[in-house]
Amino acid sequence: MTDETKLTALVDKLEHRAAKLEAINAIKNLHYSYGYYIDKCMYDEVVQLFSKDGEVTFLSGVYKGHEGVARLYCTWFRELFTGGKNGPVDGFLLDHIQMQPIITVSDDLKTAKGRFRAILPGGPHDSYARKDQVPSQFWEAGIYENDYVCEDGIWKIKRLDYMLQWQSDYEHGWAYQESHLQPATVCYPENPIGPDYILPKKRPVWPQQQIVPTHYPHPVTGKMPS
Amino acid sequence: MTTDLAARVEDLEHRITTLEDVDAIRKLHFAYGYYIDKCMYNETVDLFSEDSEVRFHGGVFKGKAGAKRLYIDRFQKQFTGGKNGPVDGFLLDHMQAQDIITVSKDGKTAHGRFRCFMQAGTHEATRGKVPLQQWWEGGLYENTYVKEDGVWKIQILDYRPFWHAIYEQGWAHTPPNFVPFFAKTFPEDPLGPDALIEAFLWPTHKVVEFHYDHPVTHKPHTYA
Numbered sequence: 282m283t284d285e286t287k288l289t290a291l292v293d294k295l296e297h298r299a300a301k302l303e304a305i306n307a308i309k310n311l312h313y314s315y316g317y318y319i320d321k322c323m324y325d326e327v328v329q330l331f332s333k334d335g336e337v338t339f340l341s342g343v344y345k346g347h348e349g350v351a352r353l354y355c356t357w358f359r360e361l362f363t364g365g366k367n368g369p370v371d372g373f374l375l376d377h378i379q380m381q382p383i384i385t386v387s388d389d390l391k392t393a394k395g396r397f398r399a400i401l402p403g404g405p406h407d408s409y410a411r412k413d414q415v416p417s418q419f420w421e422a423g424i425y426e427n428d429y430v431c432e433d434g435i436w437k438i439k440r441l442d443y444m445l446q447w448q449s450d451y452e453h454g455w456a457y458q459e460s461h462l463q464p465a466t467v468c469y470p471e472n473p474i475g476p477d478y479i480l481p482k483k484r485p486v487w488p489q490q491q492i493v494p495t496h497y498p499h500p501v502t503g504k505m506p507s
Numbered sequence: 508m509t510t511d512l513a514a515r516v517e518d519l520e521h522r523i524t525t526l527e528d529v530d531a532i533r534k535l536h537f538a539y540g541y542y543i544d545k546c547m548y549n550e551t552v553d554l555f556s557e558d559s560e561v562r563f564h565g566g567v568f569k570g571k572a573g574a575k576r577l578y579i580d581r582f583q584k585q586f587t588g589g590k591n592g593p594v595d596g597f598l599l600d601h602m603q604a605q606d607i608i609t610v611s612k613d614g615k616t617a618h619g620r621f622r623c624f625m626q627a628g629t630h631e632a633t634r635g636k637v638p639l640q641q642w643w644e645g646g647l648y649e650n651t652y653v654k655e656d657g658v659w660k661i662q663i664l665d666y667r668p669f670w671h672a673i674y675e676q677g678w679a680h681t682p683p684n685f686v687p688f689f690a691k692t693f694p695e696d697p698l699g700p701d702a703l704i705e706a707f708l709w710p711t712h713k714v715v716e717f718h719y720d721h722p723v724t725h726k727p728h729t730y731a
Contacts, residue, residue: 285509292515299522306529311722313605317620317647321714323730329723368730369712374670374678376645378624380604400624402645402670406679406710418679437723451677 297390304386307436308393308429315438316379316399321369322362324354332430332437339443341483342465342476349469349477357474361415372409374418376402385497393429393436394496398422399443404451416461418451424493447487460486521614528610531659532617532652539661540603540623545593546586548578556653556660563666565688566700573693573701581698596633598641600626609719614654616662618718621648623666628674641674647715670709681709 311330318326328351331337337344337353344353363370381398404418405411428440449458464483469475485491498505535554542551552574555561561568561577568577587594605622628641651663671685672678688706693699707713714730721728 285512289512292512292519295519296515299519299526302526303522306526307722310607310719313607313620314719314722316605316622317607317717321712321730323714323728325729326721329721366731368714371712372710373712374709376622376624376670378604378622378645402643402672402678404679406681408710418677435723451679 300390301386304390304393304431304436305384308384308386308395309382311429311436311438312382312395312397312425312427313379315441316377319377320375322359322373322375323367324351324359325367327354330438331441332432332439335438335440337441337443338480339476340445340462340465341480342468343478343480345477352469352474353476364411370409372406372412373415374403374406378402383495383497391431392439393431395425395427395429396496397425397427399425416450419448419461420451420455421448422446426493426496444484444491444493445486446493449487455487459488462486524614525610528614528617528654528659529608532608532610532619533606535652535659535661536606536619536621536648536650537603539664540601543601544599546583546590546597546599547592548583549591551578554661555664556655556662559660559662559664561664561666562704563664563700564668564686565690565703565706566692567702567704569701576693576698577700594633596630598627598629602626607719616654617652617659619648619650619652620718621650622646623648623668643670643672643674643678644668645670649715649718667706667715668708669712669715678709683710684708 315327315330328347331347331350334346335350336346337350339353344350359365359367362373362375378400379397383396384393386393399422401421403421405415423443423445426442426444427438429436430439445460445462447455448460448462449455463486465476465479467475468479469477495506539551539554552571555571555574557571559570559574561574563577568574583589583591586597586599602624603621604624606619608617608619610617623644623646625644627644646666646668649665649667650661652659653662668686670678671681673681685708689696689700689703691699692703693701717728720726
């Protein structure tokens with residue numbers, strides 16, 4: 282092998298490694314943007330983060346494609362929280378704090394998986410006009426295990442899988458509360474804000490506990506947790 | 508080496524530099540958070556460039572002199588009685604998360620959005636000295652950075668505290684004007700900002716503008 286052939290092979294490899302690091306950053310920014318949009322009830326922007334065939338799993342229900350994703354965010358959440366406005370309203374808090382990313386990009390740089398943690402302080406202020414329609418001030422925590430796809434050089438959410446872990450109202454704390462959100466029971470269209478289908482095995486919510494499977498093997502042993 | 512290969516290596520060098528810059532800026536801001544936790548205000552001031560600004564709570568503190576007025580003359584005196592470091596019984600955890608960092612094409616400036624989630628207050632044993640109750644605070648940063656002689660520094664620290672909650676009551680019952688905005692400028696207020704800017708606090712709720720366009724559509728945001 283000539284020196285130039287060797288050098289070309291090395292540059293090929295380095296380009297691939299740089300592209301992987303860039304992809305990790307892009308996916309982290311994508312998910313963190315999602316968190317910032319949810320904070321501010323910017324649901325049109327949330328829907329646009331998904332690929333056309335993207336989907337969301339929420340409360341053991343799956344919302345499919347842009348239509349299903351919009352049913353969850355725009356028809357359900359936006360109508361409930363802001364009365365249809367794409368943006369925040371005074372007196373309604375929904376901070377969606379995102380952290381702890383573990384992102385794995387496929388070797389062909391076309392797909393990726395990401396795990397994140399969320400903690401949410403949320404709920405209405407005394408001054409919020411619609412406070413009888415939403416839960417009173419609460420904490421919520423959840424874990425994401427998402428799939429991503431790169432289309433024409435742009436990373437998009439292929440599957441957002443939010444696994445709600447626990448909720449509690451502010452006054453009592455998690456020691457005394459069951460999650461106010463329970464797994465979905467009725468699908469769309471019977472339920473106009475329901476999912477397209479419900480997972481065969483519903484996921485329990487607090488005070489029940491569950492393992493949240495990881496997309497990645499143990500970082501030291503290389504084995505999948507059993 | 509062929510021209511093609513040389514161009515690829517140059518491009519790679521630029522991409523790696525950008526990745527390193529993103530990392531350096533995250534580290535800079537996270538270090539800021541760790542200093543604020545522990546009332547290390549001398550170290551905080553040293554994170555800024557000479558022509559920097561701190562935008563905070565309706566005020567702009569300009570240059571290093573402004574930063575010193577805010578962190579050393581105001582906070583250090585108020586929180587620790589002038590000590591550069593933490594004091595027993597005063598909590599100010601300044602948790603930082605959710606970094607979105609964008610470096611300019613020329614690699615000389617950058618923007619960063621971060622989330623802050625705070626737990627603060629005084630322990631009852633020391634409450635007499637620092638009369639602050641225990642509270643939560645949530646807010647966002649939209650900062651600007653500059654690289655000077657190879658070192659990233661804060662050029663504009665733009666902190667937008669958004670909501671506060673008294674621990675015992677929660678954010679549902681935050682009284683209006685819970686933390687009053689700066690109303691007077693320096694030198695009329697000897698610890699005040701150099702200028703006043705618009706700000707809002709919970710239960711008012713507005714978008715803190717984004718330094719970047721939508722990551723998928725690349726279009727500006729459409730919030731109302």
